[in-house]
Amino acid sequence: MGLGNPSGATASVSSPTNYLLVKPQFAIGYNAQRGTPTWVSWHLASTDMGAAPRQDDFRPDPALPREFYSVTRNSYSGSGFDKGHNCPSADRTRELDDNSATFLMTNMIPQAANNNQRTWSSLEEWTRAQVQRGQEVYVLMGSYGKGGTGTAGFKTTIDNGHVTVPARVWKVLVILPEGTNDVQRIAAGQARLLAVDTPNDQSVSPDWSQYRVSVDAIEAATGLDLLSKLPLAAQDRLEALVDTAPVR
Numbered sequence: 744m745g746l747g748n749p750s751g752a753t754a755s756v757s758s759p760t761n762y763l764l765v766k767p768q769f770a771i772g773y774n775a776q777r778g779t780p781t782w783v784s785w786h787l788a789s790t791d792m793g794a795a796p797r798q799d800d801f802r803p804d805p806a807l808p809r810e811f812y813s814v815t816r817n818s819y820s821g822s823g824f825d826k827g828h829n830c831p832s833a834d835r836t837r838e839l840d841d842n843s844a845t846f847l848m849t850n851m852i853p854q855a856a857n858n859n860q861r862t863w864s865s866l867e868e869w870t871r872a873q874v875q876r877g878q879e880v881y882v883l884m885g886s887y888g889k890g891g892t893g894t895a896g897f898k899t900t901i902d903n904g905h906v907t908v909p910a911r912v913w914k915v916l917v918i919l920p921e922g923t924n925d926v927q928r929i930a931a932g933q934a935r936l937l938a939v940d941t942p943n944d945q946s947v948s949p950d951w952s953q954y955r956v957s958v959d960a961i962e963a964a965t966g967l968d969l970l971s972k973l974p975l976a977a978q979d980r981l982e983a984l985v986d987t988a989p990v991r
């Protein structure tokens with residue numbers, strides 16, 4: 744949460760729709776009514792990427808209070824939606840435990856296969872390529888709305904209504920050269936800000952760059968306050984911008 748807690752989530756059982764889960768690998772604002780994260784926040788640097796193989800151990804998150812519905816690895820079975828990571832497996836390969844944490848079901852959304860396997864995976868790979876070139880990246884991902892189209896057609900919920908299918912999947916990337924005093928550098932305009940908002944739909948284009956929007960647009964659609972650790976003047980200035988630079 745280096746750039747803030749977008750929903751003011753707290754680790755209180757009385758806050759099931761805005762429950763904070765903080766792990767060594769990422770932080771989650773979780774909505775137990777939807778069975779999905781509202782947002783997931785993590786930082787990506789070259790030291791996060793190592794040789795740990797993909798664990799594929801999808802499982803319920805033991806950190807959730809027992810009062811909450813527990814999404815399992817079978818909750819998405821036959822739904823026509825992928826178990827779509829928020830924090831990607833390949834962003835956490837330093838240690839086996841780091842990779843395994845990404846397979847907790849609190850890190851998943853029901854994601855249309857074409858979104859997950861094409862649009863999103865290419866955005867994820869592009870992000871890691873920036874890190875291989877000496878950048879560090881703050882990543883925020885989330886989803887909102889109700890109803891998406893997977894390989895078995897349009898659905899608003901799966902798992903007997905326990906898991907809501909989001910209509911939109913978004914991500915904000917703050918990309919800057921590896922270094923220190925990140926908040927100051929970002930506020931001073933030394934970072935590239937990239938926000939995308941995509942349909943959770945089989946007809947989504949594989950080209951994520953055409954879905955670029957402003958951070959303001961995502962805040963307006965979700966009610967979240969993104970990048971809240973930045974001074975307000977910097978938020979006002981930076982969040983209104985839409986990245987149009989070539990993607991390479």
Ligand code: MN
Nearest residue numbers: 827828859863
């Ligand atoms: Mn994925």
Ligand code: MN
Nearest residue numbers: 968969970978
């Ligand atoms: Mn903001």
